Amino acid sequence: MSLYRFQKSFADPTLSERLFTLLETVFPGLDLSNLAKSTRAMGAPWETASTPFIRFDDDIAIAHVGVLEIPLQIMGESVTVGGIHAVATHPEYRRRGYYREIMREVLDYCDRRYETLVLTTSQPELYEPFGFRVVEEHKFIKQCDAKGNGDRLQLLNLSDSNDVKLLHRLLKTRIPVSNVVGVLPQQEKALFCVNEATRPLYYAEDLNVIICMEIEDTQLKLFDVVGTNIPTLDALLAQIPQLIKEIIVYFSPDRLNSTFQAIPHVLDEALLMVRGKFAAEGDLFMLPRSARC
Incomplete structure (x- = not known):
């Protein structure tokens, strides 16, 4: 039996539906139920x-705070941090102290397990009373003039079981994208998914890495690299057939073997606390987008 009166278990088959009803009421438009269904289909429930x-309140979920474990490498050391999410x-039940009541219990639970807790939010004032502080992050910018040789990238299809197996394999065996702040091999893959x-x-087969990136005109935005090695920036650019004139990296680029300008940045309007x-x-760092909660 749990020591905590608000701690629940997904062994209750009705809990997910009741929780997602609450979350979709509070965060309309995110379609969290279908997102959760998709991650289950990918073997990452x-x-x-x-x-x-x-x-x-009776059978209605009226307040929730979730806790995740996130394996990180921070300044070269392996650390398992607690991630606070989906608060x-x-x-109809606000301003009655329910959030504070649950958070006190969550913090007692977490303090027994983790030295460090992280979350991302656009409302830091909600968490400062509980000992959270804003930590500045940076994006990293470089001008270049690069064009790879041919189309050597495969867009993954996560409806394809072979592509899902590839993703699982690389997440399980990955090395951190950065020694400053990077994600360690992930047994639980739901947060990434x-x-x-x-x-x-x-997927860059030549490099055996999955690249989380976006290209807008001649600008490359790089969010994560998942593999058993981290290629140099030049090796990554060689995989991209488009002309790239500017690169923005949303993690510390210490393993990319190139120089960048660091600029303070808030990713997706969500501060790291x-x-x-x-x-x-x-x-100078940014918590990779794939590990944010």
């Missing part, structure tokens, strides 16, 4: 990755 803390209170599987994922120890604080 959200229910195995998140520990839910939920308050109910939600039903609009929620953040990245609805976006283009490219930390509670507890965070060795990269004050350094």
Whole structure:
């Protein structure tokens, strides 16, 4: 039996539906139920990755705080941090102290397990009373004039079982994209799939890496590289047939063997907040998009 009155278990087959009803009320338009269904189909069920803390009114979920484990490398050291996510209170039940009540329980649960907690939010004032602080992040920009030789990238189709197996293999065996802040091999793959599987994922067979990237005209935006090695920037650019004149990297590029200009940046209008120890604080980094919660 749980020590915590709000901690629930997805062993209850009705819990997911009731929780997603709450989340879709609070975050309309995100279609979280279908997103969760997609991750299950990819063998990365959200229910195995998140520990839910939920308050109910009869059978209705009225407030929720979720906890994830995120394996990171921070300043060269392996760290498992707790990720706070999907914080939600039903609009009809706000200003009654339910959020504070659940958060106190969540923090007691987390303090027994993690030295560090992270979350991303556009409302830092909700978390500052609980000991979270904003940590500055950076994007990294480089001008160039590069064009690869031919079309050597494969756009993954995550409805294809072979492509899903490839993704699982590389997530399980990946090395961190950065020694400053990077993601370690992931046994639980749901967070990556929620953040990245609805976006283009490219496989570079020559390099045996999956690249999370977007190209707009001649601008390359690089969000993550998943593989057993991290290629140099030149090796990555050689895979891209389009002309690239500007590169923006949304993680510390210390392994790309190239120089960049670091600029303070808030990714997707969501500030990174930390509670507890965070060795990269004050350094130049960004928590990769694939590991944000």
